[in-house]
Amino acid sequence: KQEVTQIPAALSVPEGENLVLNCSFTDSAIYNLQWFRQDPGKGLTSLLLIQSSQREQTSGRLNASLDKSSGRSTLYIAASQPGDSATYLCGGTSYGKLTFGQGTILTVHP
């Protein structure tokens, strides 16, 4: 059974800082890994999807990497802004099912 863990549970940084969010998974038979953003009381917004054959994906200030052999993915956010404050979730798809981590609550203060 796939298990996904996110570290840290919460992170507070000053505006402009570069930061890394971590995601680890137990089963390397993963089809893809997806990073999401969730604002309070809202649904999930997909940020990046990395297929199992890929090593990384980039979108604007976001870069996500995937290392299947070590069971890890990272989300790098460059030059953080207060508008980046949200909960970030990672999810791994294996055997047809998307399993989520508990999320990292990010606060970027001015």
Add this chain to the structure above:
Amino acid sequence: DVKVTQSSRYLVKRTGEKVFLECVQDMDHENMFWYRQDPGLGLRLIYFSYDVKMKEKGDIPEGYSVSREKKERFSLILESASTNQTSMYLCASSRALRYEQYFGPGTRLTVT
């Protein structure tokens, strides 16, 4: 632009009522999913459907049923609502299991 809509943002129901949560996607996606999200427990899969009239149980199907009569619509049914079903319910869809899942805005259900 991809779009997944859910019938209600907030819903309050009484214990024992039958509750219908509706989800519609406009992307011609094959797969649709229902999750619930609870503090400390994260997101858990209730049911999913990979085709019209097809359904598969997720991790926590007890107390729920689903219906998919048309490709674009996936309904979650609480046959007899209970207080422990108070939660945020999220619907998602994807083109295939290997592809990105797109989520709706969620329905906050309170059962009193």
